[in-house]
Amino acid sequence: MFGILLAIGAVVLIAILLLIYRIYTLVNVVRGTEKKRVSKSNKVNAVLFVLFMLIFGGWFFYYSFAAYDKYQVPLASVHGLEYEQIFWTTTWICVAVFVLTHVLLFVFSYIYRYKKDRVATFYPDNTKLEVIWTIIPAIVLSILVFGGFQVWADMTDAAPPEAEVLEIMGYQFAWEARYPGEDGKLGAHDFRLIDAINPMGVNFRDENAYDDFIAREIYLPKGVPVEMKIRARDVLHSVYLPHFRQKMDAMPGMPTRMWFIPTKTTAEMREELNDPDFNYELACAEICGRGHFSMRKVVVVVEPEEYAKWYAEQQTITEQYPELRNLPLEEEELDETEGAGPVSEVVESEEVELSQK
Amino acid sequence: MATINVEKSHTGGAADAHAHGAHDHQQSFITKYIFSTDHKMIGKQYLISGIFWALIGGFLSILFRLQLGFPGMDMTFLKPLLGDWITTSGTLDPEFYLALVTMHGTIMVFFVLTAGLSGTFSNFLIPLQIGARDMASGFMNMLSYWFFFVASVIMFYSLFIETGPAAGGWVVYPPLSALPEAISGSHLGMTLWLISMTLFIASQLLGGINYIATVINLRTRGMSFAKMPLTVWAFFLTAVLGLLAFPVLFAAALLLVFDRSFGTSFYLADIYIAGEALPHVGGSPLLYQHLFWFLGHPEVYIVILPSFGIVSEVMATNARKPIFGYRAMIGSLLGISVLSFVVWAHHMFVSGMDPFLGSVFMFLTLIIAVPSAVKVFNYLTTLWRGNIIFTPAMLYSIGFVSLFISGGLTGIFLGNAAIDVQLHDTYFVVAHFHLVMGSAAFFGMMAGIYHWFPKMFGRMMDNKLGYFHFWATFIGVYMVFFPMHYIGIAGFPRRYYSFTNFDAFSGFTDLNMFVSIAAIVTFTAQLVFIFNFFYSMYLGRKAPANPWNSNTLEWTTPVEPGHGNWPGEIPTVYRWPYDYSKPGAKEDYIPQNIPYAMTPESNLPHETAMIDMEKDDDAVVVDREGKH
Numbered sequence A: 001m002f003g004i005l006l007a008i009g010a011v012v013l014i015a016i017l018l019l020i021y022r023i024y025t026l027v028n029v030v031r032g033t034e035k036k037r038v039s040k041s042n043k044v045n046a047v048l049f050v051l052f053m054l055i056f057g058g059w060f061f062y063y064s065f066a067a068y069d070k071y072q073v074p075l076a077s078v079h080g081l082e083y084e085q086i087f088w089t090t091t092w093i094c095v096a097v098f099v100l101t102h103v104l105l106f107v108f109s110y111i112y113r114y115k116k117d118r119v120a121t122f123y124p125d126n127t128k129l130e131v132i133w134t135i136i137p138a139i140v141l142s143i144l145v146f147g148g149f150q151v152w153a154d155m156t157d158a159a160p161p162e163a164e165v166l167e168i169m170g171y172q173f174a175w176e177a178r179y180p181g182e183d184g185k186l187g188a189h190d191f192r193l194i195d196a197i198n199p200m201g202v203n204f205r206d207e208n209a210y211d212d213f214i215a216r217e218i219y220l221p222k223g224v225p226v227e228m229k230i231r232a233r234d235v236l237h238s239v240y241l242p243h244f245r246q247k248m249d250a251m252p253g254m255p256t257r258m259w260f261i262p263t264k265t266t267a268e269m270r271e272e273l274n275d276p277d278f279n280y281e282l283a284c285a286e287i288c289g290r291g292h293f294s295m296r297k298v299v300v301v302v303e304p305e306e307y308a309k310w311y312a313e314q315q316t317i318t319e320q321y322p323e324l325r326n327l328p329l330e331e332e333e334l335d336e337t338e339g340a341g342p343v344s345e346v347v348e349s350e351e352v353e354l355s356q357k
Numbered sequence B: 001m002a003t004i005n006v007e008k009s010h011t012g013g014a015a016d017a018h019a020h021g022a023h024d025h026q027q028s029f030i031t032k033y034i035f036s037t038d039h040k041m042i043g044k045q046y047l048i049s050g051i052f053w054a055l056i057g058g059f060l061s062i063l064f065r066l067q068l069g070f071p072g073m074d075m076t077f078l079k080p081l082l083g084d085w086i087t088t089s090g091t092l093d094p095e096f097y098l099a100l101v102t103m104h105g106t107i108m109v110f111f112v113l114t115a116g117l118s119g120t121f122s123n124f125l126i127p128l129q130i131g132a133r134d135m136a137s138g139f140m141n142m143l144s145y146w147f148f149f150v151a152s153v154i155m156f157y158s159l160f161i162e163t164g165p166a167a168g169g170w171v172v173y174p175p176l177s178a179l180p181e182a183i184s185g186s187h188l189g190m191t192l193w194l195i196s197m198t199l200f201i202a203s204q205l206l207g208g209i210n211y212i213a214t215v216i217n218l219r220t221r222g223m224s225f226a227k228m229p230l231t232v233w234a235f236f237l238t239a240v241l242g243l244l245a246f247p248v249l250f251a252a253a254l255l256l257v258f259d260r261s262f263g264t265s266f267y268l269a270d271i272y273i274a275g276e277a278l279p280h281v282g283g284s285p286l287l288y289q290h291l292f293w294f295l296g297h298p299e300v301y302i303v304i305l306p307s308f309g310i311v312s313e314v315m316a317t318n319a320r321k322p323i324f325g326y327r328a329m330i331g332s333l334l335g336i337s338v339l340s341f342v343v344w345a346h347h348m349f350v351s352g353m354d355p356f357l358g359s360v361f362m363f364l365t366l367i368i369a370v371p372s373a374v375k376v377f378n379y380l381t382t383l384w385r386g387n388i389i390f391t392p393a394m395l396y397s398i399g400f401v402s403l404f405i406s407g408g409l410t411g412i413f414l415g416n417a418a419i420d421v422q423l424h425d426t427y428f429v430v431a432h433f434h435l436v437m438g439s440a441a442f443f444g445m446m447a448g449i450y451h452w453f454p455k456m457f458g459r460m461m462d463n464k465l466g467y468f469h470f471w472a473t474f475i476g477v478y479m480v481f482f483p484m485h486y487i488g489i490a491g492f493p494r495r496y497y498s499f500t501n502f503d504a505f506s507g508f509t510d511l512n513m514f515v516s517i518a519a520i521v522t523f524t525a526q527l528v529f530i531f532n533f534f535y536s537m538y539l540g541r542k543a544p545a546n547p548w549n550s551n552t553l554e555w556t557t558p559v560e561p562g563h564g565n566w567p568g569e570i571p572t573v574y575r576w577p578y579d580y581s582k583p584g585a586k587e588d589y590i591p592q593n594i595p596y597a598m599t600p601e602s603n604l605p606h607e608t609a610m611i612d613m614e615k616d617d618d619a620v621v622v623d624r625e626g627k628h
Helices: A002-031 A041-066 A078-111 A127-156 A266-273 A304-313 A322-326 A331-336 A343-356 B002-012 B014-025 B029-034 B039-069 B076-085 B094-130 B138-158 B188-217 B230-261 B285-319 B326-339 B355-383 B392-415 B417-423 B427-457 B463-489 B509-539 B611-616
Strands: A164-171 A174-179 A213-215 A218-221 A226-232 A237-241 A246-250 A256-260 A280-284 A297-302
Touching: A041 A078, A041 B463, A078 A127, A078 A256, A078 B355, A078 B392, A078 B417, A127 B355, A127 B417, A164 A218, A164 A237, A164 A246, A174 A297, A218 A304, A226 A237, A226 A246, A246 A256, A246 B417, A266 A297, A297 A304, B039 B094, B039 B138, B039 B427, B039 B509, B094 B138, B094 B188, B094 B230, B094 B285, B094 B427, B138 B188, B188 B230, B230 B285, B230 B326, B285 B326, B285 B355, B285 B392, B285 B427, B326 B355, B355 B392, B355 B417, B392 B417, B392 B427, B392 B463, B427 B463, B427 B509, B463 B509
Parallel strands: A164 A226, A218 A297
Antiparallel strands: A164 A174, A174 A213, A226 A256, A237 A246, A237 A280, A280 A297
């Protein structure tokens, strides 16, 4: 019953609005408003542009300063510092251009609104002006590009040889992190070896894998370069570490990598932010399905000594599941699997891939 | 048949044109309104379809904005519409959330801003502005619309199937889009998406070839490329871009079809999913990304170029000034068109491709900002010392420039690989492309609709409602998309169903709510436009022949041009389209079809010299209807 009343009310309301609109148009016809070239609205619109500029511009500046702490992500890597510099340089240049062009746009709109006795200036071109405003943006952009090259080259360069290596694998909908163990070498992996107890498909025919361990939380040493070797098991994911200003897609079938130097331990950051619950987080930045928004893993940055201690305490995969050590697939068996090369080849190709970068 | 008639009359003159008049009356409802080969009707068909899709696409965005602004809100009231996509606890299903995002993107980019914008205005304006009786091939043109229509039906249908529409993002990256095990949208929904897009590509190619052929071959006497309105230049280059880029998307889609249905491994390798290792080896997901963005980036310009053209035209007309730097405007259009093909990999800086490639694409990407900057400065100078009449179309054009600046500047951040690493796939990207491509192109489209409505339907739209619509939309889109920059700088990833799982993304609930409310209000304000559009179509004030005192040829046709556009001979063109406020001239505009011989008082020296050349022309016909 209520629904019907509501519907009737809506219909009546629409009918009234239509009627008002119709009367208004008829009044305009009688007045002959449309015969004039411009109406009063012309000035109203011109003024509104200026008002829009002032109110919106003011709000923009106010909010950008007032909310700085809310949108500024705490920073914890060497590379992140470079990022911040180039980001803010670009921001200030863009804000200047943004303000200048908008002031011109809206002020011109206001000043040069229609006036009956004025004739617009016939001004079809001016080569000098056009050359100037082609060259100036070109120069400014070149400066930004070269700044960008520098930072980009630094961060995508090969990781230093002393870097701590770990492997991150994304899958629906979580991450696994594998450390190389005492020998510092990650064992080979093969997606056909994946099962419930070997979620990363580590190939234990490779002796390097014997001391590998999988960590529940990602531990990183402070002040030491960390290299992440990245892959995915099913669909695309993206390793995203907002506090370290790092991101790299994870793909099945094509390993990727990134490296950085953490500069603050979790404890230091907690103190700095005055937030005892603070944690560095790893998120997924590439759409990967239903649970895309829940692929969280905690990253813990500690002092190198503490890191070494933690590292030594970890239980290796083979300690956890001794049967894995006894059950590596025979080489022939893998060879027979349709369409795939032998495991050794898979491993080699990955190394080649990495050394190329 | 129509094609033959058109070509004959183009060369033949008045006698054939009369035959056209007779032809007009014989049309049945079906040949006139449905299977029409008339470019004007096809343009209107695209427009109405575009408006329909814009409402659907907008509505989908409201659904996911509700979830983002009010996480976990009770949506039981939507159950009659969405069925099981509302979970038993009344919340939106996370997988359907992704489907909504995907379909919103697909619909807006392809069905609204490609078909609805370039389809409408290329069809409607190219023949009218270059002085042609119709498109080069009216039949192909009709096919183009109907391919699009079938594509639309399939895409629309996919919204309602049980496993849901495609849900892998509008870029449909494999393996997610290739593996039904990975997400339910990759079942039938993805198949329908691919079929629909294939038909859509066919439609675009049919249309594009036609636009190009028409512009090259059917320009009226005197309409050299150097006298063409910027609209036509823009539509022409848009069609060239589409012709070169869409086949690549077709290839990408075809390989995806093979991977999905025939067991090939173009994009798939080393996958373990749903408890088993798949047999695919050797494929590369990167290959798909390269192919997709080879279309995807030019697509951005396919969307924005027609708006450039429309805005140039509307702005010159309503500032009563020639567009500043006509040649520079064409040059920048050309520059943007060429460069748009060599910047695609800036969407892939963190995809794992070679970092050296990243440097190259960063450099090329920032170069493309130069012609864009030139365009902006030229627009500003066009306004300078003008005599601006704020029609709704003019308001939208100024709004376009503002949005293009705002969105373009954030592109400088994202084009820089070093900055993109942090901002990639965050709300900063969402804010960027919604301003520069979504809203700006939408504003161009609105400018076009308000400006050419009188030519389309012979009636005027209501100005006051137009003003209201503009201000609500202009303020609205800034309220929606500007805050997203902050959310993006704060690192919030896009395509997240909710942010509650992360401490790092736990802030900004207030801002997200603000954005959602702004989006709902802005969307609702579009109903004013819908009302104005349909009401004015039937009951609007009758339009004069040249309501905006404009120079281009379409305004020399009768108020409602019939089949063949001009009842008599096609007017000859003598001058460029931007002779506004010429010193000495009686009025502040001189249409393109007025010979210099008739305007001795305002001719520049080199133009006076051209009077003799006009006389040499064997058929100088002074179009008496040209002056209203």
